[in-house]
Amino acid sequence: MDDTRQVFGIDLGTTYSCVAQVDKFDQAVVLKNFEGNNTTPSVVYFGSDNKVIIGQEAKDLLALEPQQAVSFVKRSISEDEAYNKPTKFPNGLDPTEISAYILKKIVKDARDAAQNPEPVKKVVITCPAYFGTKERLRTRQAGEIAGLEVLAVINEPTAAAIAYGMKVQEEKLIMVYDLGGGTFDVTIIRVNGGTITVIATGGDHHLGGVDWDTALAEYLLSVYNKEQNTSYSLHSDEGFKNYLTLTAEEKKKSLSARDTVKAVVTYEGNSSKIDITRAVFDQLTEAKLDETIDKTREVIEIAKEKGFTKIDEVLLVGGSSRMPQIKARVDKEFGCDAKLTDPDECVAKGAAIYAVNEAFAQAMEEYAEGDRDEKPQMIAVANRTRVINVTSKNYGLGCKIDGKDMISNMIFANAPLDGNCRAEEDFFTIMENQSAIIFPIFESDVNEKEIERDVASELEKHTLTLTRKWPKGERIKVVFEIDIEGILHVHAEIGPDSIDFSLKLKGVKDDKEMEEAIAMVAKSTVE
DSSP: OOOOTOOOEEOOOEEEEEEEETTTSOEEOOOTTSSEEEEEEEEEEEEEEEEEEEEEHHHHHHTTTGGEEOGGGGGGGGGGGGGSSSSSGGOOOOHHHHHHHHHHHHHHHHHHHHHHHSSOOEEEEEEEETHHHHHHHHHHHHHHHHTTTEEEEEEEEHHHHHHHHHTTTTOEEEEEEOOOOOEEEEEEEEEEEEEEEEEEEEEEETTTTTHHHHHHHHHHHHHHHHHTTOOOOOOOHHHHHHHHHHHHHHHHHHTTOOOOOEEEETTOOOEEEEEEEHHHHHHHHHHHHHHHHHHHHHHHHHHHHHHHOOOEEEEESSGGGSSSHHHHHHHHHHHHHEESTTTTTTTHHHHHHHHHHHHHHHHHHHHTTTTOSOOOOOOTTTTTTEEEOOOOSSEEEEEEEETTEEEEEOTTOOEEEOOOOOOEEEEEOOOOTEEEEEEEEEESSSOSEEEEEEEEEEEEEEEEEEEEETTTEEEEEEEEEEEEEEEEEEEEEEEEEEEEOOOOTSSSOOOOHHHHHHHHHTTEEEE
């Protein structure tokens, strides 16, 4: 049986998630969820008897039982403290485990929608372009905990460009402005036939549509307080906060089509009817929009430094890009006519196309090696897409510089992940009779060769115990390599002694922790 089409692309979003597959007509299509919608709210509610509800029903329960519901968990996936047990989340869960529940729900619905008796197994999952090593590993582990074989974790803007690039024949430089519900990415990509090369990327994992919702929620509360002579804040009551934020989200969407909407805010028996104009909404959220423009300018400058000065097209991606203020401002600032193309679904579609390419290449390799009896059937979108990504962070080694604890960056942000992302540097022993060397590895957003340690995050450290005592000033060769998925591998050697490791990061589970998490999610009833 040729199973190369039995692969799926997943947009694991901060606010909404989506699943797509390449169908028998070689078209990437989004699969509907149980409720008949193309996207599923990334909200999880933990009920009794191991019952876990994901999606719109869970979202409806946010205001009623906020302590049992989780939203925007993707924003916490990079926070190390969110993995300290017990965590701030229900049942002592961490962001990776909660993300696994979301994945389990949406692939279950995808199987039902496709009327496929076999469970969804092989997937490609997307993540923000600026995700570093630990966030990518945690995303991959979320898929594995959900019982999936994760073929790859790829960048959301890259996936969007893949979906769009299938329609592009000539070479183009495309800027993808991706404003999702909880995160913001901007990426400049060169599309040339089936090859997609990321030139530069940047973003903010705490900037997205929810910040527009919060600004409007605060406005609604301020009007309510004024009319009712009260002094509530958004932090007075978690349920009330969720109610106001959900109301704001609903009105924000309505303002994309209308100039004025009405909102009713009710709390403790009192109600206020509030008029909201699009002009007021735009004014309330202008500062957030400014932040996205500033980030965009930074990425454009990086591309210019690499010799790419003319952007041919601008794509608006992410559900929050539907707000009229976004296109109007992007067009004005960058002198373009930005395209709003399938903003909610193009990331999942691109991931599905990438998944087919991965599955087809894997099947061809198995056939060539005699591990598959039948040659896989050709798929129009397979064997056409080649993606060259870039690093999203700077990676360096902790060392002594002029007697001070510093970091020497070896691989810099926006270096191409083309299979040759490698840096080699010489360091030296720092004392007489040195019997061990500690290698602390750091990740940062500071794009300079030598930086102080307090502006970076220590990913982990490894110790090489030496077989002899070395004098001060002996050469230590250190090599950093990053694979095509953005995972850092380190090699160091001095004389006959050497050490090799790939990063095992805080919050990234070991084999035993993975077994426990898989068993926990497997025994839950997910709806």
